[in-house]
Amino acid sequence: MSANKVIATVFWDARGIIHIDYLQKGRTINGEYYANLLDRFNDNLKKNRPHFAKKKILFHQDNARVHTCAVAMAKIYELGYELLPHPPYSPDLAPSDYFLFPNLKKWLGGKRFDSNDEVISQTKAYFEDLDKSYFLEGMKKLDKRWTKCIELKGDYVEK
Template sequence: MDKIEHRAVIKYLYLKGLTPKAIHEDMSATLGESAPSYATIKNWVAEFKRGRETIQDEPRSGRPSTASTDENKEKICDLILSDRRLTVEEIAKTIGISSERTHHIITADLGFSKVSARWVPRLLSVEQKRNRLTTSRDCLELYEADPLEFIERFVTMDETWVHHNTPETKEQSKQWKRVGSPTPKKAKVILSAGKVMASVFWDAKGIILVDYLKKGETINSDYYCSLLRRLKEEIKEKRPGLLRRKVLFHQDNARVHTSVQSMAEIHQCGFELLPHPPYSPDLAPSDFYLFPKLKKFLGGKHFHTNEEVVAAVDAYFEELEEDFFKTGIEALPGRWKKCFELGGEYVEK
């Protein structure tokens, strides 16, 4: 029973002539621990004796909201725009009104809400934003000239570390629990020291080449050029006719990718290089699509050797359907468009 029902019973028993003590004993015998206290019953019996009819709460006049003036709203807005990290208490103290009224003005009247800053790869300069904007516009124009031809010619690549032990994501660690039962716990797991560098070349049809860096070797210009030559041979075998149409090759701006030697090898292979702005993983299909899904698949798995890691990654890629890869590539033009609309800012989704 809620408090209104309690009051109705108290009023009924009072009208029957019962005393507060008798009413309390009656209701306690019937309702047990959910019965109202003796003090509550005594207060309501006193109210009914004074002639009160209603069992509803009386309307409260409250304090007039004289603080919500246009002048105060303007002052608060100016303070927030000058320093968006000010607390409600700091603003209230500066204006000279209550924290409750300040919070109401900020949220209800001015429409502000306080959020945490999101992590981005880099705080972009004006020049870097302009570069991202112009590159996105140019790539989008190339795509829109012939979308089907663009998707069929597009080949992208990137490197990623694959660890022997990749922690689960928060989403993966979720589990059902009953109301009132304790929340499950798990220890924090860090990335393992054991890891393998994978260089992945892929397009809308699937994986073309995956190279795993051998222990003791590093990716330098010579190594990367050898990968480009291997890529060309794999394309000949797996994508007949694509070399004649000219591969539209996409890579990021890592130093080894943009060295004079690597750029010369790209030209020698007959690839057309698609521009990519620096500090832009949000515009690289491997970074925003392929690798996050790979890491999610590996989350919570434990490997003891590099060979086990390689086998797991190869098996994962082999199980994927062609539509999976096509979806990742087709998402790129939409990101270029959004980047252009945002004036070069990072694209979240």
């Protein structure tokens, strides 16, 4: 036996991880859960990035139903974030999908864990060990992918 699947929601920017939420076993992410998660993220953002306090926050997320439902959109509006557009079915433009999680999965690949807590601990250690320039590189790739998407008039941006 090994640990089960662990679902993580990661909020990050060019400087690194701001907040990670690990979904409790047996729970699902719905609009209310995500809205509460946005509140927790916002608290960590204020604490970890105080220089953003008086700046407009550009917020990027994919267009999964839980992210675009009325309660989540209301929370984003309440927090005063400017939501960047994300075309439908475009994992090629979601930095966590093309950059952050694939590299984490490679690092975790082949390892066996006795518990979900061990997976969480190792995931935290992985992110803590990354050089800060790593996250900046992920944001630079987003800029390049957006440019390519525009040049391709919205067509899929391949690796």
